[in-house]
Amino acid sequence: MTRFAFSLPALFIASLGSAGAVHAAASAATAPAEPFDAFLKTYCISCHGPDKEKGDLRIDQLSRDFKVGADTHHWAEMIEQVNSGEMPPKKEKQPAQAEIAAFISSLDTRIKDGRAARMAARPAVAHYRLSRKEYQNTVYDLLGVRYDPAKPGELNEDTRWHGFERLGSELSLSPSHVDRYYRAAELVLERAFPAAATSEARKVRKTAADLRYNGGKDQQAALDRFGIKRPLRYLLFPGTVQNALSNNWFGNVGPQHSGLYKVRIQASGVRPIGGQPAHLSIGKRTGEETVDGILDFDITAPEDKPQVYEFDVDLEMPATLDFCVVATDVVDRRSGAAFRNALGSRGGYIFTHSSETTLLNSNAPQMFDDKGNGLFSTVLLDWIEWEGPLQTEAEKALRKDLLPADDATPEVVAQHLQRFAERAWRRPVNTEELAQYLESYRTEREAGEKPAEAYRVAMQGVLTSRNFLYLVEGEPTARETLNDWELASRLSFFLWSSMPDEALFASAKSGALKGEGLRKEVGRMLTDGRINRFIDDFSRQWLQLHRVGMFPPDKKLYPNYDRWLEVSMRDEPVEFFREMLVKNLPMDGFLDSNWTMANARLCDFYGLPEPKKDGFQRVSLKPEDHRGGLLTMGASLGLTSDGTRHRPVHRGVWLSEVILAKTPPPPPANVPAIEPNPPTSAKASLRDKLEAHRDNVNCAACHAKIDPLGLAWDNYDAIGQWRTHEKTATGTGAAPVVNPSGEMPDGRTFKDATEFKNLLLADREKFVHAFIEHLCTYGLRRVLTVDDEDDIKAIMAEAKKSQFKVKDVVRAVAMSELMRKR
Structure with a gap:
C-alpha cells in the first residue's frame, strides 16, 4: 500500500480481547447486520472502539463518507491486514472465509465508488512548482546558462517530505520566493545576453x-x-x-x-x-x-x-x-x-x-x-x-536567434517572444497571453531603453510567469488525463529533471506520445545522458541521503571518519543505483549483492582490495566482507545514527520507509529517552535497553514492528563499521556481545543481517511494489493515495514480465496509465 496509509498507528498488532469479541458476536447474533458492519462489530470494535482504543484508533469513529475519503487510507489498510491474516491476530477467534470474502467485497466496493466520485470532482488545474535543481537544469536547457540556485542569497531551499523535495503540496510560493525568482531571471538573462562584450576564455x-x-x-x-x-x-x-x-x-x-x-x-x-x-x-x-x-x-x-x-x-x-x-x-x-x-x-x-x-x-x-x-x-x-x-557549441546554439534585430518590427518582436515562451512554458502559446510582456517591451523602448535591453525585460516576464516556474496541468477545463504537451513535461521532469528537448516537443506536437511512439520516446530518454540527473536526484531523495553527515560522528569515538569518507559514503549508493539502472540489473541487487561501487577511500574503510583505477568502480564482495546491497552501506547505516551511537529504532524507521514504503506512526508524547548506562551497573547493550523500553504499554505495539528492522544491523556501529561487541562508554564488566537476531511481525525469525536480507528477498514483490510507489511519488510530484492502488498493481504486472529489472521498472512507470492521469 502507499506510504500515506501507514500513518495509521500500529492498528492490528494489538490482540483483540477475547471477552469483547464474544460479547460483540452475541450482539451480532441477536441483531443481524450487513456483512460490513457485522464483521467490524464482531472482530474489531472490541479493541478499537469506545471500550478500548488500541493503537490510538477508533474504528467506530472512522468516516463512512467514502466520497470525501477522509479515512479511506485506514479502510484500505484494513483490507490489507485482513487479507494477509494479520487481523484478527492468530490467538483470537478467526472469521470464516465466507465472512472475510463478504467483508472485503463490501469494503472494496465502497472504496472504489468513492474513488470514482473523487476523480470526477477533480479540479480544473493543478500546479507543481519546480524544485531548485529543476530550475537550474531548465534554465540551462533553455538558454545554455549555468546558474547555481543553491548559492547563498539565491533561491530558497526546497521543503522535503520523507526525502522528496519536489512535491507540489510542499513547494509553496512566498513573497521572498517571488523576489528571488525575479533576481534569478535577471541574472540568468544577463549571463545569456551580457550587455557588455565578454572576454574570450x-x-x-x-x-x-x-x-x-x-x-x-x-x-x-x-x-x-x-x-x-x-x-x-x-x-x-x-x-x-x-x-x-x-x-x-x-x-x-x-x-x-x-x-x-x-x-x-x-x-x-x-x-x-x-x-x-x-x-x-x-x-x-x-x-x-x-x-x-x-x-x-x-x-x-x-x-x-x-x-x-x-x-x-x-x-x-x-x-x-x-x-x-x-x-x-x-x-x-x-x-x-x-x-x-x-x-x-x-x-x-x-x-x-x-x-x-x-x-x-x-x-x-x-x-x-x-x-x-x-x-x-x-x-x-x-x-x-x-x-x-x-561555452560549448550546444550552449551557443540554444541562444542563437533568440533576440530580435534592433530594427525589428513589433510583429517580429512578438513572433520572437512567442517562440521563446512556447519553449519556456513547454506548450503552445497564443499572442494574447503575451500582451503584458509585449507592453513592457514597448514601455521600455519609449523610455529610451535599447532594443536588446527592452526585450530582456519581456523575457524576464516570461521566466517569472507561473507557466515557467510551475508545471501547470489541466487548463483550461477539468479532465482526467494529461494532454500530450503536459505528458511530455511530466516525462522530462521525471527522467531528466528538466524541460523536454526538441524531439520530445515534436512528439507532443504530432500526437505521437501513445503506444509505440511513447515507448520509443521513453527508450530514447532512458539512454540519453540526461538520465544521469534522474539517477542522481531520485536516488538521493529516495534514500534520504541528505541526512548523511547531519550528525557528525564524534572524533574521539570514530577517529578514522573524515569529510572525504563522508562524501564517498554519500556517493556510494548513487553510483550503485547508476550501475543497477544502466546495466538493467534485477531489483534483488538493492537488497543483497556480491559487489558494490567503491573508491579507494571506501575500500580502505570496508577492508576491501583497493581498486586499480581512480574514482568509483565495481568491486567484488565476499561473505566475510559483511557487505552487499543498499542496507549494509556506510551511508544507510550512518544516516540513522546520532554521531555517538547507532540507533536501531531509527534504522528500523528508515528501512520501513525506504524499502517497504511504510511510515510508522510518530512516538507518543512524553515517552522517556533511553538513559545512558549507569557507571556502577553492568554494561548493557542498546538492545537490552530497548527491551526495557518496550515494557511501556504506549511503546510496545509500534516497536514490535519497527525494532526488528533495525536490530538486524546491530553488527554495524554508528558509522557502519563491522563489530561483534558493542562499546559502551560507562558501566562495569566486558563489552556486551552484539545480538542481531529478531522476529518479523509475521513470526518468521532471523539470526543476523544475512538471514534478514534473505527474508526480504523472499518478499521481493513487496519491495518492488514499494519502489514503484517511490518512483510514482517522485514522478507525479504528489503523495500517493489509495485511489492509485489499481494503477500501481498494473505497473507491477508490467514490470514482472521482465523479472523486475531496474530500467524496465522505471520504463513501466514512465509508460503507465498513472503517468498520464492528472
Missing part, C-alpha cells in the same frame, strides 16, 4: 615554482649548485590548506565570467606503507584544515609517474579556492601547529623528489623514512591549470 597555469616558491629562482639556483635536474615540486602535506585559484588570476572578473571552467592538475602521491592514498580536495575554506570541496579525488599515481587529472567545474565568479590534503591520522600523530610551521614556512625546504633528502630542512619533522617511503599520505603537485569560462 583564458587559460592560466601555475607551476609548483609559482605556487610554492614565488617563482623559484633562488630554489632553482640551489638545485643547479647540487646538480639536480628534477623540476621543483610542491609538497602538500596532510592538513595543508593553500590557494588553488586566486580571484585575480583571470583579470577583471565579474558575474558575467561565471560558468564552466576546466581544471587540469599534474600530480602524484606519496603513500605510507599500509596507509591511505593521497587525497586532494579543492573548494572553499571552511576551517584551518578543512575545505568544502567542489572537487575531491584520490591521487594514486606514484611520484616518478605523475598523472594529469582533468575536471569540468561550474564556478560562480569571483571565486577563491583552496587545496586541502586529507588524511585521517595527521594531527593526531604530530603536534599540529609546530608540524605545519616547520614545513610551511617560505624557503623552509626545497622539494623535487623523496630521494633528494638533502634538500629537506633538517629541522623539519621527518616526512620520509631512510628508504624514501612516505610516512604520511602526501600530494606532490607539479602544476595546476584553469581554463574558462568555456
